Amino acid sequence: MTEEEKNKFEEVMTKFREYCEPKKNLIHSRFLFYTRKQEESEPFDSFLTDVKRLVKSCKFGAEDEAVRDRLVLGTNDLNTQKKIVIEGDAELDTVITKLRLAELGRQQAAEVQGKVKVDKVMDKQSNSKPVHNNNMVLKCKWCGEQHERKLEVCPARGKLCTKCNRYNHYAKVCRSKYVKVIADSNLQNQEDSDGEFYCGSVQKMIQGKWN
Known part of the structure; x- marks a missing residue:
């Protein structure tokens, strides 16, 4: 082109x-x-x-x-x-x-x-403080150690407290305000509905007498 x-x-x-x-x-x-x-x-x-x-x-x-x-x-x-x-x-x-x-x-x-x-x-x-959850590993209120928050796996289950003479917890975490006394035998193994120990009976000892 x-x-x-x-x-x-x-x-x-x-x-x-x-x-x-x-x-x-x-x-x-x-x-x-x-x-x-x-x-x-x-x-x-x-x-x-x-x-x-x-x-x-x-x-x-x-x-x-x-x-x-x-x-x-x-x-x-x-x-x-x-x-x-x-x-x-x-x-x-x-x-x-x-x-x-x-x-x-x-x-x-x-x-x-x-x-x-x-x-x-x-x-x-x-x-922040840990959130309480039944499936979390937290400090146990019955034995004071850390494990799953269930009484059936707690080492204190069935153990006698040397402070209040009740079962299912250790003395170091006992919340009783009374000294050790002889508890009624029919209440020793009783547990409440959610697994905490039963503290229903009131024991008093005043000057060696029971009221």
Whole structure:
């Protein structure tokens, strides 16, 4: 193909594209560009890419300045926006760098703060009192040792307390306020409904007499 044929081919293709492609509305294109703002959770690079795409249809004389202005005016980072405006006419690359670094700083700060919150929660949980649960290994109220909270597995089951003369607990955890006395034989092996020892009978001894 000669050079003349190539030029004719390009001319035909250009006219074909102009015919097939819909006519662009410059006012509408610029409206889309001017109203483009960064969404609340939108990454900065996504916002930047879309602004650069929209500016292509606007036919601005200075595209870099238009993109810079849209980034500054449309960003959701109001703190960085204020700093850029106060500093004055920054170049496009400077604006992009500042907005990227600000976003990265917020992400890193959020990670640090999130880690601190998790550590505080874990520390609080480790220092809190254990929740009573029948299936947890806790300090036993019958023997004073740690094992499953059930009387049937307690080593004090069937043992005689040397303090109150009752069964199913040791003297070191006995809650009786009375000294050791001879208990009624028909009450020695009696247990209440949830497995605790029975302390229903009252024994008193005043000056060697029973009342």
